[in-house]
Amino acid sequence: MSSIGRPLVISGPSGTGKSTLLNRLFAKYPNNFGFSVSPTGGKDNAHIFFFHTGQRVDTTRQPRAGEVDGKAYHFVSKDAFLELRNEGGFIETAEFASNFYGTSKQAVKNVQDEGRRCILDIEAQGVRQVKTTDLDPVYLFISPPDMATLKGRLMGRGTDTDEAIQKRLNAAIQEILYAKTGAHDIVLINDDLERAYDKLEKLALGEEVESDTLPPLLDE
Ligand SMILES: Nc1ncnc2c1ncn2[C@@H]1O[C@H](COP(=O)(O)OP(=O)(O)OP(=O)(O)O)[C@@H](O)[C@H]1O
DSSP states (O other), X not given: OOOTTSOEEEEOOTTSSHHHHHHHHHHHOTTTEEEEEOTTSSSSOHHHHHHHHOOOEEEOSOOOTTOOTTTSEEEOOHHHHHHHHHTTOEEEEEEETTEEEEEEHHHHHHHHHTTOEEEEEOOHHHHHHHTTSSXXXXXXXXXXXSHXXXXXXXXXXXXXXXXXXXXXXXXXXXXXXXXXXXXXXXXXXXXXXXXXXXHHHHHHTTOOOOOOOOOOOTTO
């Protein structure tokens, strides 16, 4: 059976190329998908996607200059956020720099009501949370071909200090170890961009694709 009716939950280490792949997908199919990203993931690049797809997450953080409520984010008070969380209104939440962020069930429903497939880009903690809900998504793990390549991509991106890169690499090992427990339905190695993109596009459009094999970690 095609998985097109189910949300697609994408996770993978910072710098593995999630944004690169998804940007391409959304540029080619501007109307097929609704997107939500957990802003705790990597760069705070959520805005690009939200404006692109009209999606949003709820947040208690203050709007930055030029941000309009309901566009990139739905700005809510901490009380309102916690109330909705207590009611079970979120499929995942995260606290980052003393602010809360969350993907509400309503946001996912809105996407589905528009006839779009919902794509969620979340970090490993969010994946664990989604697994406790009844969302029933397809879980996709995007992996670097190996740790050296991941380090090269993070350095090449030029957005992080050496210390931040080391933190991301340590987090990446944990994410890959989690993926090795079989937590995801599909693994996609982002080695050659064309190959990886083709596979992602097929999966996003509901075609069946074969899982790739996770890379060995340094001590294996
Ligand atoms: N297949 C690929 N081959 C070579 N370079 C790539 C490939 N995919 C992505 N990159 C490069 O790797 C860097 C990291 O990619 P990107 O920012 O898309 O990662 P990300 O997973 O979205 O990270 P984050 O979670 O931190 O937002 C970018 O400079 C990008 O151009």
